[in-house]
Amino acid sequence: xxxxxxxxxxxxxxxxxxxxxxxxxxxxxxxxxxxxxxxxxxxxxxxxxxxxxxxxxxxxxxxxxxxxxxxxxxxxxxxxxxxxxxxxxxxxxxxxxxxxxxxxxxxxxxxxxxxxxxxxxxxxxxxxxxxxxxxxxxxxxxxxxxxxxxxxxxxxxxxxxxxxxxxxxxxxxxxxxxxxxxxxxxxxxxxxxxxxxxxxxxxxxxxxxxxxxxxxxxxxxxxxxxxxxxxxxxxxxxxxxxxxxxxxxxxxxxxxxxxxxxxxxxxxxxxxxxxxxxxxxxxxxxxxxxxxxxxxxxxxxxxxxxxxxxxxxxxxxxxxxxxxxxxxxxxxxxxxxxxxxxxxxxxxxxxxxxxxxxxxxxxxxxxxxxxxxxxxxxxxxxxxxxxxxxxxxxxxxxxxxxxxxxxxxxxxxxxxxxxxxxxx
Amino acid sequence: xxxxxxxxxxxxxxxxxxxxxxxxxxxxxxxxxxxxxxxxxxxxxxxxxxxxxxxxxxxxxxxxxxxxxxxxxxxxxxxxxxxxxxxxxxxxxxxxxxxxxxxxxxxxxxxxxxxxxxxxxxxxxxxxxxxxxxxxxxxxxxxxxxxxxxxxxxxxxxxxxxxxxxxxxxxxxxxxxxxxxxxxxxxxxxxxxxxxxxxxxxxxxxxxxxxxxxxxxxxxxxxxxxxxxxxxxxxxxx
Numbered sequence: 001x002x003x004x005x006x007x008x009x010x011x012x013x014x015x016x017x018x019x020x021x022x023x024x025x026x027x028x029x030x031x032x033x034x035x036x037x038x039x040x041x042x043x044x045x046x047x048x049x050x051x052x053x054x055x056x057x058x059x060x061x062x063x064x065x066x067x068x069x070x071x072x073x074x075x076x077x078x079x080x081x082x083x084x085x086x087x088x089x090x091x092x093x094x095x096x097x098x099x100x101x102x103x104x105x106x107x108x109x110x111x112x113x114x115x116x117x118x119x120x121x122x123x124x125x126x127x128x129x130x131x132x133x134x135x136x137x138x139x140x141x142x143x144x145x146x147x148x149x150x151x152x153x154x155x156x157x158x159x160x161x162x163x164x165x166x167x168x169x170x171x172x173x174x175x176x177x178x179x180x181x182x183x184x185x186x187x188x189x190x191x192x193x194x195x196x197x198x199x200x201x202x203x204x205x206x207x208x209x210x211x212x213x214x215x216x217x218x219x220x221x222x223x224x225x226x227x228x229x230x231x232x233x234x235x236x237x238x239x240x241x242x243x244x245x246x247x248x249x250x251x252x253x254x255x256x257x258x259x260x261x262x263x264x265x266x267x268x269x270x271x272x273x274x275x276x277x278x279x280x281x282x283x284x285x286x287x288x289x290x291x292x293x294x295x296x297x298x299x300x301x302x303x304x305x306x307x308x309x310x311x312x313x314x315x316x317x318x319x320x321x322x323x324x325x326x327x328x329x330x331x332x333x334x335x336x337x338x339x340x341x342x343x344x345x346x347x348x349x350x351x352x353x354x355x356x357x358x359x360x361x362x363x364x365x366x367x368x369x370x371x372x373x374x375x376x377x378x379x380x381x382x383x384x385x386x387x388x389x390x391x392x393x394x395x396x397x398x399x400x401x402x403x404x405x406x407x408x409x410x411x412x413x414x415x416x417x418x419x420x421x422x423x424x
Numbered sequence: 425x426x427x428x429x430x431x432x433x434x435x436x437x438x439x440x441x442x443x444x445x446x447x448x449x450x451x452x453x454x455x456x457x458x459x460x461x462x463x464x465x466x467x468x469x470x471x472x473x474x475x476x477x478x479x480x481x482x483x484x485x486x487x488x489x490x491x492x493x494x495x496x497x498x499x500x501x502x503x504x505x506x507x508x509x510x511x512x513x514x515x516x517x518x519x520x521x522x523x524x525x526x527x528x529x530x531x532x533x534x535x536x537x538x539x540x541x542x543x544x545x546x547x548x549x550x551x552x553x554x555x556x557x558x559x560x561x562x563x564x565x566x567x568x569x570x571x572x573x574x575x576x577x578x579x580x581x582x583x584x585x586x587x588x589x590x591x592x593x594x595x596x597x598x599x600x601x602x603x604x605x606x607x608x609x610x611x612x613x614x615x616x617x618x619x620x621x622x623x624x625x626x627x628x629x630x631x632x633x634x635x636x637x638x639x640x641x642x643x644x645x646x647x648x649x650x651x652x653x654x655x656x657x658x659x660x661x662x
Contacts (some may be wrong), residue, residue, distance in 0.1 A: 006540050013528035313524045316485055317585070318513025318541050320506045417477075417486035420520065 007323075011331040018303060025299045029396065032292045033343020036285060036392050037276045038351050041382035042359060043281045049272045051235045054270045057203065060104070060229030061238050062245065064265045067225055067259045070266065075181055081223035083257040090248035091230065099232045099241055101153035104131040105225040106216045111178030111365050113158075113208060115166035122162060123206045124176055126215025126225075135231055138196055138209065145170045152211050156190040160197040161205030165402075168192050176208070180219040188218040197224035202384045231272050238262045289399050296403035300332050304407045311411050312419030325408035332404025333397070342395030344389060349383045433459035433482055433593065433627070438491035440477050440648075451477040453648040454491070454514050461592065462623045464616065466630050466639035475629035476646035479595045482627070484508040496592045513541055514642045517586030519626075521598035523578040525570040531634050532557075532566035538589040556584040560614050576607030583611060594630045600635060612638055 015022045036276055055061050064087040068077035079087070084105065091100055107126035112119050129148035133139040139147035139155070156176075158168060168174060170316050172192045180186040197204055216222060232241050245260045252258045264271040304311070311324050319327075362378035440452040441458075452474045455552045459465060467475050480486040481493055493500040517538075521554050525534045528587065532553060539549045545582045558561045570578055579599060586594050596615075600608035612634060618624050636642055644652035647651045 003541065003543065010526070017528050309524070310526065313520075313526070315509060316483070316512060316518050317538055318509055320509040322506070323509075324436065415486075417480040420480075420524070421476075421484065 007330055008334070009329050011327060014303075014307075015335055017188065021299050021303060022335060024034045025296055026342070028292045028295045028348045029336050029339035029400075030343035030346060031160070032289055033340045033392065033396055034347035035288065036083070036342075036395070037347025039281060039285070039343045039390070040349050040386050041348075041387045041391065042355075042380055043277065044383040044385065044388065045115055047277065047383045048235060049268065049377050049380065050274065051263065053137065053347065053377075054267055055229075055235070056135060057198070057200075058229075059106075059227055059261075059263070059266045060135070060228040061232045061235055061263050062242055063227050063259055063261045063263075064230065064245070065227040065247075067256050070259075070261065073108070073110055075107075075219060075221065076183075077177060077225065078181075078221065078224045079106070079228065079258055083252055084223065084225055084228065086249060086252050087228050087245075087258060090245055091228075093244070093248055096241055096244050096248070099234075099237055101231045102131065103231070104128060104134075104229050105230060106227050107212060107219065107221060107225050108227065109178050109219070110320050111176055113162060113166060114175045114177065114397065115168055116174065117167045118165070120162055120165050121206065122208050122351045124178060124210065124215070126212040126219075127209050128212050132209065133201065135229065135326055138198070138207075141196040141198050142194050143197045145192070146212055147194055147196075148209055152193065153213075153214055154188075154190050155193040155211060157171075157194045157196060157209040158192050159204040159207045161201060162196050162208065163195045165205065168195070170195070170346055173360065176210070176218070178219065181221045183225070186218055186220070188214065190214070192262070208367055223396065225415070274374045285395075289395070293399050293403040295337060296332065297406055298423055300328065300335075300404055300407040301410065303331075304411050308414055308419040311414050312416045315414070315416045316420060320403040321412040321414075324414070325412040329401070329404045332407065333400045336400025336403065337393075337397055340400070342392060344392050348384070348389070355382055357381070425525065433457065433625075434492075434494040436494075437483065438478075438481060438488045438490040438493060440474070440481060440486065441489040450648050452481065452488070455645075455648075455650055457653070458645070459593075459625060459627065461625055462619065463641055464619045464626045464635045464639055465643060466628045467643045467645060467652075468616065468630060468636055469645035473645040475645055476597055477648075478512065478645065479597055479627065479629050482593075483518060483595050484512060501621070513538060514589070515592045517591040517594040519579070519582050519586045519594065519596035519599045521601045523570070523575070523582045523602075525578055525581055525585075526575075527570050530567050530569055531573060531577075531622050534570065535584040535588055536580050537585060542589060552588055553584065556588060559617070560584060561610070574607075576604070576610065579607070579611055580605060580614065583614060587622070587624060590622060591624065593625045593627065596626060598630055598631075598632070599628065600630070600632045605634070608634055617661040 064079070066077040066079050088178055091097065092104055109124055111122055111124045113122040128150065129150055129152065133147055143160060148155055156174065166174060169193055171190060174192065176188045176190060177185060189262055232238065239262065240261055243260045246253060249258060249260060253260070314327070315321065358379040358381045360379055364378070435455050435457045435644055438452055440451070442449045444450055455478060467615045469475050477486070480496060481488055484495070484503070488501060495511065503511065524539070529537065535556070536549045536553045539552065550577065557566060560583070562577060563591055565573060565577060573581065600611060615626055616638065618628055628639065631634065633655065640657070641655045642652070645651060
């Protein structure tokens with residue numbers, strides 16, 4: 001039994017001796033740890049839901065596009081046919097391919113949609129219907145008619161807001177006008193085959209999907225697209241897959257014929273929303289654990305004051321002041337770490353046992369509530385990650401260490417002779 | 425045992441002055457003493473005469489206001505707290521009036537604590553402690569916590585703890601004050617035996633006539649100063 005084990009054993013027995021005090025301190029930490037492990041997976045689940053909705057509606061977890069397209073959104077900044085083929089070949093690389101769920105090419109431009117009753121600005125997207133349906137959730141948002149199908153040519157899938165504004169119904173004709181690849185203004189007649197409603201006004205009032213072939217011949221863009229959107233198996237893998245793609249496409253990136261963007265760069269407002277929400281969560285945890293730390297400082301300090309004679313005795317027997325402080329630290333750390341582990345386990349168990357299929361927040365917001373251009377699903381499914389558990393444990397360990405620091409310092413400053421005085 | 429030959433205490437004009445409510449209390453006043461290795465000394469004097477303070481100064485538990493203290497050849501006044509702790513661990517054993525056992529440890533664990541701090545292995549620790557438990561009649565009580573031992577038994581465990589690491593010097597502050605006469609005699613027998621067999625130097629602060637009778641040197645403190653210091657043959661045990 002070496003000295004460290006002796007100290008740990010002494011610390012454990014002291015904690016047991018002061019059972020009531022230890023249990024009270026532990027209870028605070030258990031509640032804190034449990035709340036941490038309830039709120040983190042739920043927060044992460046909410047963010048995953050936002051990200052999933054946004055990447056499916058938008059440019060995917062990873063967008064491969066021409067360098068200037070993110071800012072201009074114009075057809076001049078499109079991927080050439082050869083850049084598109086290089087990107088598609090890179091996505092077939094074994095290390096990348098197994099994480100790719102689906103890929104969709106898009107030819108997206110800003111233009112005008114006109115009907116006999118008027119004209120509205122529109123976001124017109126040429127899509128490959130099968131790839132798009134596998135990727136996007138837009139086909140599920142149909143309220144009338146159907147989504148595009150492979151044989152369609154002059155078909156349009158129109159947002160409900162735009163349809164109302166232009167008084168369009170199924171079968172109605174509308175003319176799309178935009179600048180083509182040669183810089184000329186070109187028009188295209190299409191017919192409404194389906195109307196959708198996402199709940200996001202910006203989308204419902206502007207978005208139109210048409211077949212990619214129709215868009216290519218209308219805009220004279222050949223095999224070019226404005227973006228290749230990639231959906232991968234987990235949003236956490238985005239940085240790794242993005243780096244792998246950048247390695248594969250280093251030549252094209254060097255020539256500035258394409259760029260590889262993660263969802264954080266492609267959708268900065270969503271990135272900001274996730275970070276702000278995380279920050280709010282961390283602040284809440286910080287305040288909660290600050291209060292818990294105060295409780296720990298109080299109980300550990302009380303214990304040090306109550307046991308002055310014992311610490312004096314230990315120093316009389318040959319423990320250095322630093323070792324005496326170390327003993328207090330060990331006590332604090334054992335108490336907080338053990339109770340933190342119990343709290344974390346409890347939180348994980350509660351979240352997994354009661355809410356693994358989703359926690360219904362419909363009492364707080366309804367299905368149509370949107371945030372940062374994303375429809376918020378009131379059913380939040382917790383997202384469990386080992387990294388969060390480790391983060392929680394490290395956080396609790398740090399809180400335990402910080403909270404034990406002052407009482408430990410006080411233990412090092414004990415006046416040994418004074419503390420050993422016999423009460424006559 | 426190797427430091428036994430060099431074990432000695434030397435105090436040179438040692439003063440300890442406390443500030444109490446803006447008043448100066450001179451607890452120890454210019455004490456100069458030399459204690460040879462293997463001595464068995466009783467330090468007597470009324471309450472407040474400075475016995476405990478002098479023991480604390482010699483044990484390095486408190487620092488003198490003026491003067492010098494040497495233990496086993498080490499100058500205590502220039503040592504850091506860490507060095508003092510090391511010296512206590514290796515060369516000084518303490519016995520207190522209030523026993524001061526660690527309540528969370530068993531009798532055996534309390535007794536072997538200094539050896540644990542010194543890093544001795546389990547077998548050697550147990551051998552040394554059990555030898556002393558046998559010698560002091562504590563065999564069979566090893567696993568009891570202090571709360572389950574009588575006062576005499578607790579004090580014997582405290583004595584074993586003080587001597588088990590074979591320090592050069594044992595400082596005992598009123599070790600028999602809370603014991604009945606039978607327990608006191610037994611304890612003193614034991615310490616005499618250790619003094620005789622191991623050559624350990626004992627310095628007692630005491631009011632107890634039994635301790636003074638058995639001591640081979642008697643120092644009397646009055647108002648923090650040495651009033652009387654004489655070596656004598658102890659009276660035969662009654």
